Each structure stands twice: as structure tokens, then as C-alpha cells.
Amino acid sequence: MALLRAFYKYLKKRRSIAARFRLLTEVGKKLIPQYRFSWPYLDWWNDKPFNSYLQRFNELHHFNTDRKYMLYQLLRLIDDIPGDTVECGSLEGAGSYLIHLMNDQSPQHERWHHVFDSFEGLSAPGEGDGKHWEQGDLSVSMGQVRKNMDNFDRYTLYQGWIPSRFAEVQDKRIAFVHIDVDLYQPTRDAIEFFYPKMSEGGVILCDDYGSSLCPGATRAIDEYLADKTEKMLYMTCGSGFLIKGRQTALQLA
Numbered sequence: 097m098a099l100l101r102a103f104y105k106y107l108k109k110r111r112s113i114a115a116r117f118r119l120l121t122e123v124g125k126k127l128i129p130q131y132r133f134s135w136p137y138l139d140w141w142n143d144k145p146f147n148s149y150l151q152r153f154n155e156l157h158h159f160n161t162d163r164k165y166m167l168y169q170l171l172r173l174i175d176d177i178p179g180d181t182v183e184c185g186s187l188e189g190a191g192s193y194l195i196h197l198m199n200d201q202s203p204q205h206e207r208w209h210h211v212f213d214s215f216e217g218l219s220a221p222g223e224g225d226g227k228h229w230e231q232g233d234l235s236v237s238m239g240q241v242r243k244n245m246d247n248f249d250r251y252t253l254y255q256g257w258i259p260s261r262f263a264e265v266q267d268k269r270i271a272f273v274h275i276d277v278d279l280y281q282p283t284r285d286a287i288e289f290f291y292p293k294m295s296e297g298g299v300i301l302c303d304d305y306g307s308s309l310c311p312g313a314t315r316a317i318d319e320y321l322a323d324k325t326e327k328m329l330y331m332t333c334g335s336g337f338l339i340k341g342r343q344t345a346l347q348l349a
């Protein structure tokens with residue numbers, strides 16, 4: 097208790113963000129030495145419409161806000177790209193909500209949004225999926241997702257294990273795919289099925305790419321892209337994307 101009181105007293109004297117940030121980084125260095133803080137001066141943190149979207153899903157102070165912002169920004173890239181949108185792995189529907197919201201602002205394409213999920217959580221992790229996940233993790237019911245999406249009407253929920261229902265969108269052209277299923281096999285199935293259906297300029301975003309909790313997802317994408325000209329652009333927030341038809345330059349060796 098005395099320690100806490102001393103700490104609050106110390107904080108009171110350090111009101112500026114810069115001073116508090118210094119304290120945070122010093123403590124952080126001790127707790128997780130490899131952890132990298134970023135500057136706390138980011139305009140997107142004050143993006144009101146985006147924050148109210150996050151609030152709707154109780155994600156304002158969650159750890160995925162930067163990846164959601166990435167999703168938002170990439171959706172802006174497909175404004176003139178024909179085709180539907182897809183999410184593989186919806187959880188509560190936060191990603192799909194944002195995708196549909198953006199589709200509604202781009203009415204010239206009359207996009208339809210397709211959502212694939214077991215609604216029973218993850219399938220069984222394979223050997224290359226690490227130790228973090230278990231079958232059934234991240235399970236949200238289809239009813240809950242429908243409820244969260246209830247102000248929209250241009251979407252379909254496909255319940256089933258990926259890729260069992262992909263055939264139902266066999267004839268669709270696709271402008272945007274969000275792959276977010278954490279494991280090797282469904283990630284591989286998703287990129288294998290949707291890559292050939294992408295319009296030129298369309299975007300494939302893999303939320304799990306480069307996360308050390310999801311080694312299988314990263315491997316699935318890299319293996320599939322090995323003989324393609326596009327490679328994943330790995331973002332600092334821990335996700336990767338490609339633009340169909342855009343060759344990706346070599347990386348530092």
C-alpha cells in the first residue's frame with residue numbers, strides 16, 4: 097500500500113505524456129526486455145468514427161486495435177476494385193462489421209460480404225501450429241455474429257469447417273479477403289481457394305501473418321506464395337497483406 101501511495105505521488109509530479117512514457121518504457125524494459133514501445137503520439141488513436149467502431153466491440157483498449165486499423169486502411173485501397181469481400185474466421189464479427197461498413201460506402205460495386213466460420217472455434221491444431229491454441233478456442237455462436245451485424249443486409253454467414261462451404265462462392269470475383277483463422281490448414285485452404293479469384297489490385301490480408309502465436313498461418317501463406325510474384329508485406333502491427341498483381345520487392349538479406 098505504501099509503495100502504491102509513493103508511486104501515485106511520483107506520478108502526480110510527472111503529468112506530461114513524455115515523462116510518463118519514459119517511466120513506462122523503463123518498467124517495460126525490465127518486464128519484457130524485447131518489447132518495443134511505439135511513440136504515444138499517433139493521430140489514429142483520436143480517430144472518432146474508428147474509436148466508436150472499436151467501442152461497439154469493446155475493443156478500444158484491446159491489443160488488436162492497430163491490426164483493425166490496418167484492416168480499415170487496406171479496405172480504402174479497394175474502392176475502385178470490382179468484386180465481393182470475404183472474411184475467413186469472424187469471431188464476434190468485428191472484422192466483418194468494418195468490412196461491411198466500408199462496402200456500404202462504396203456502393204458502385206454493390207459488394208456482397210461472405211463470412212466463413214465454424215462458429216465452433218478453431219479446428220484441431222496441427223504439429224506446426226505451436227502450443228498456444230486448442231481445438232474449440234475462440235468459439236462464438238452464429239447467432240451472436242448475426243446480432244452484431246444486424247444493421248447490415250448484404251452478407252452471408254457460411255457455417256462449417258473451412259473449406260467445406262467455399263464451393264458456394266466458386267463463381268465470385270473477389271476484391272478483398274481477410275484471413276484470420278490462426279492455424280496452418282484453414283489458412284492454406286483459404287489462400288489456395290481465394291488467390292486465383294482475386295481481381296487485379298484486390299487485397300489479401302492475413303491477420304495472423306508473422307505472429308509467433310500462429311507459426312502455421314505464416315508458413316501456410318509463405319508456402320503458397322513461394323512461386324508467385326506477390327509476397328506478403330509484413331506489417332509492424334503483426335499482420336501481412338498482398339495486392340494481387342503487384343510484384344513484391346526483395347527484402348534485406
Ligand SMILES: C[S@@+](CC[C@H](N)C(=O)[O-])C[C@H]1O[C@@H](n2cnc3c(N)ncnc32)[C@H](O)[C@@H]1O
Binds near residue numbers: 233276279
Ligand atoms: C481470431 S478469430 C477471428 C477474429 C476476427 N476476424 C476479428 O476480426 O475479430 C478466429 C476465428 O476463426 C474460426 N476458425 C478457426 N479455424 C477454423 C476452421 N478450420 N474452419 C472454420 N472456422 C475456423 C474460429 O471459429 C474463430 O471465429
